[in-house]
Amino acid sequence: MHPSISIQSLVFAYGNGPEIIDISHLTIAAGERVFLYGPSGCGKTTLLGLLTGILPSPRGSVRVLGRALDTMSSTERDRFRGDHVGYLFQMFNLLPYLDALENITLPLRINPGRRAKLKGSPIDEARRIAGSLGIGELLDRPVTKLSVGQQQRVAAARALIGSPELLICDEPTSALDEVHRDRFLDLLVATASANKTTVVFVSHDRNLANRFDRSIDLAAINRCFRASTGDD
Template sequence: MLQIDNLRKTFDGTKSERRSRVVAVDDLSLRVEEGQMFTLLGPSGCGKTTTLRCVAGLEHPDRGEIVVGDRPLFSDKRGIRLAANERGLGMVFQSYAIWPHMNVLKNVAFPLEVLPRSKRLPKKEIRARVERVLAVVQLEKMADRPATNLSGGQQQRLALARALVMEPPLLLLDEPLSNLDAKLREEMRFELKRLQRELNITAVYVTHDQVEALAMSNRIAVMRDGRVEQVGRPREIYERPSSRFVADFIGTSNFIDGTIESHETGDIYLVGTPQGRIRGSSSADLPVGEKVAVSIRPEYVDVQKGAAPTSDVVGRWSGVVQTRAFLGESVDHVIRVGELELRARCHPSLSFPPDTEVTVTLQEKMCSLIPVGE
């Protein structure tokens, strides 16, 4: 559906910057399949919004190619540069950008009413399409209400309806939930996901919120400094990060420095660390002696009261609880093992006070090995 190849976008640097151009998107390539919710995730300044604006036609890339379906929107090699209003894409902005002087119905109808006369639909058909879209976003009973009298969640749905009414081949969403409070934002995640699946919408979603990306996406591209660090399904990104940056950015992770001692079976390696040996997995071919970081999420660190009866069991160590925090659905413990501090996330029924001796067991299937420097 969407193909981006070798996209590059630079901006003028400030006077204090030595470089004359600042690279926002650096040779980026992506493919979004039809019907996917594809998320660009990363910290501020990583290039995710610039990439989205290049697809929308709101920024002009320096080079590369952007194709939606079989229709090229931009190609420096072929001399193609369609304006934003010629691309036929839907876009929902962070600020919603609804018209305050119009009611709900007129806000949604506006994009259809300003089309060139040759492409404009009859008034009756415009009305029917608007009513159909309002029903989809559950605003049909508010059609005559002034747009300014809507709640934040209703305004978000109105902005979505205005984008959907054009029946675009691709929907672009630029952090549309960031202005909502936490509870409403969680509700709207499920609402957006429901609409996307029911209508089989192909969408590119930009966010810096890791939970949002994991909850809503079919695939995620984690970006850093204008480049894609890793692309994959949410569970793959979370459980099998390909770099320390991805593991650190997506949620919380423990990092344990070690050295490859042996390659066991398949993608399983035995790693030596100052705390003891661990088994972990990697799709890369790691030679004996290579330095790695073992990444494991806190929820995959099991905790039992009492010191380990023996110290030679792989991935099972004795430690002492340093502190704990009750988080509602879980209790986080910080446990010192030698010079290492491990975070373990336990069921709320398990809570060990500070100075308690415990045994930690690292679930080896959930230990990912990341070569040092990646």
């Protein structure tokens, strides 16, 4: 079985600016739940952009789910991301004019490959995912009428619908208090485990690390950041 993520000799800079990512190698196994942390400026969000194909990787190799992103066109990366990768954002990015059900099923409407993997109807899949996250009774409500914690679970259901092989989480609990954060993480990890989804969870809060299979300090493996802080 291919690892979910394999990086070799990855170097990245924005335009003609200085290099901000320089990682010799990184491997994440299929089904592994990884906690990625590091201080501000160490390249966490940039690395997520490279792993999802939002950003091109002109130097080095980035393989995700056995596919080489660095050999794909922008259109191919977009299609691959839509079909195989769920993304959970810090700011949720829910559409305020849609209800919870419509937000959750949105990836199925715009990504045919994700919908093709369903065993039942989109509504049945949405109900299954929503139920596992504890929001099964909220599907007909406008998302603007939901609490912050409920909105976060709608965003998680949207990211998980269609059983993407990889789930990327970018600081998704930063707006939650400790009680709601812990409850949300319990539900997220349990649902991802049941679906055998690989998870890369980014946070600055290292107290969350024990919920994951492995922790990776990006500041330690990103040679650009180490050089800028004098740690090389």
